[in-house]
Amino acid sequence: xxxxxxxxxxxxxxxxxxxxxxxxxxxxSAAEVPRNRxxxxxxxxxxxxxxxxxxxxxxxxxxxxxxxNEGQVVMFCRDRDPEMEIWxxxxxxxxxxxxxxxxxxxxxxxxxxERMDGLLxxxxxxxxxxxxxxxxxxxxxxxxxxxxxxxxxxxxAPAEIVMLDHLLxxxxxxxxxxxxxxxxxxxxxxxxxxxxxxxxxxxxxxEYQLEAEISHHFAMNGCRLPAYxxxxxxxxxxxxxxxxENRDELKNGDLVLIDAGCELDYYAGDxxxxxxxxxxxxxxxxxxxxxxxxxxxxxxxxxRPGVPxxxxxxxSVEILTQxxxxxxxxxxxxxxxxxxxxxxAFYMHRIGHWLGMDVHDVGDYKVDGDWRPLEPGMVLxxxxxxYISPQNEHVDEKWRGIGIRIxxxxxxxxxxxxxxxxGVPKSVAEIEQLMRx
Ligand code: GLY
Ligand code: MN
Ligand code: MN
Numbered sequence: 001x002x003x004x005x006x007x008x009x010x011x012x013x014x015x016x017x018x019x020x021x022x023x024x025x026x027x028x029s030a031a032e033v034p035r036n037r038x039x040x041x042x043x044x045x046x047x048x049x050x051x052x053x054x055x056x057x058x059x060x061x062x063x064x065x066x067x068x069n070e071g072q073v074v075m076f077c078r079d080r081d082p083e084m085e086i087w088x089x090x091x092x093x094x095x096x097x098x099x100x101x102x103x104x105x106x107x108x109x110x111x112x113x114e115r116m117d118g119l120l121x122x123x124x125x126x127x128x129x130x131x132x133x134x135x136x137x138x139x140x141x142x143x144x145x146x147x148x149x150x151x152x153x154x155x156x157a158p159a160e161i162v163m164l165d166h167l168l169x170x171x172x173x174x175x176x177x178x179x180x181x182x183x184x185x186x187x188x189x190x191x192x193x194x195x196x197x198x199x200x201x202x203x204x205x206x207e208y209q210l211e212a213e214i215s216h217h218f219a220m221n222g223c224r225l226p227a228y229x230x231x232x233x234x235x236x237x238x239x240x241x242x243x244x245e246n247r248d249e250l251k252n253g254d255l256v257l258i259d260a261g262c263e264l265d266y267y268a269g270d271x272x273x274x275x276x277x278x279x280x281x282x283x284x285x286x287x288x289x290x291x292x293x294x295x296x297x298x299x300x301x302x303x304r305p306g307v308p309x310x311x312x313x314x315x316s317v318e319i320l321t322q323x324x325x326x327x328x329x330x331x332x333x334x335x336x337x338x339x340x341x342x343x344x345a346f347y348m349h350r351i352g353h354w355l356g357m358d359v360h361d362v363g364d365y366k367v368d369g370d371w372r373p374l375e376p377g378m379v380l381x382x383x384x385x386x387y388i389s390p391q392n393e394h395v396d397e398k399w400r401g402i403g404i405r406i407x408x409x410x411x412x413x414x415x416x417x418x419x420x421x422x423g424v425p426k427s428v429a430e431i432e433q434l435m436r437x
Pocket of ligand 1: 228259260270353359383407
């Protein structure tokens, strides 16, 4: 565990420092999700909850109550249960929540309803992200109604519910030194996995077999699960942006696009590389590849504090559109093709996204209506792509079915950037050389 309990405590304090006096924040854990009879999906803690606790169990609720004399950090969690623990493993229980996870007070989650009235009563404001947990939304409403019913006895129900997201997600957007250390490691492991896949690739293999090379490397390095379902798309499948079936055969003459990143201690890597199954690019593949790479390198080079995030996207649009014109794939004037969105037939997504505990991480992209400038400590992906649909009859047949994306993870530093995923080659020469080995 690289994020220490003192880091988690500092995050809770930082959040409480921003809350208004007389308020309470309510942050739920994730729930277990059934996959089929008696089987659950692998449990993954909610990122917000984990960010504030490091606590990895379902059925828990964190309350932060700044200024509360009896303790500011209150946790509800599953009680110890010797029989259930024989079947499903250790539970921290309320005692563990206090001793191991820094709660000032902790109670069995079964006591939630009987205790919440008392904890919320008299507070002016609740910070709670309404609308994502149906059951909890209903419970919050019931707790409020129960306090309101006691109004004639002098009970005062909270008057305001405020979304917690903004305060908390602004914190998560800026990565601490410890978080950056974990993300460097996630980038390194993810990059190694891509190198492994490139080396293993041969025609006749199935896409899932390349996926297995990636998953193997993740798991062998302590990342049992990827940060998102790995995309391994050979040939036309590379033009399906979120292709995850990964079951077709890889063929000589085709490219294969791999978009895969590990999750290490709750932090994501997110890397895409596209390379020829045979190890050699065809002239058309090379032309498109070098255009995507040119735009990716220019976008990364433009990253530094103060540059608006949208400027990086716009730069990718300019370079890709000009390149598509030069190759004869788009006809017209640069400005007009950009204005009309004609380039979107080939480049239909944005340049990237924030990266962190969630692969599409939290944090506003606009502040007060304006695209926000980059600041040190932000991590973003840079992932331009060109996807020429196999059905696109407006272009010469030789281009059809080429799908290329190149994606790296980039930290904004005080005076520029650091690429966290640099360990996997991306020039045509480097890729062809690696695949010859
Ligand atoms: N792997 C998802 C993405 O690149 O956004
Ligand atoms: Mn990706
Ligand atoms: Mn991405």
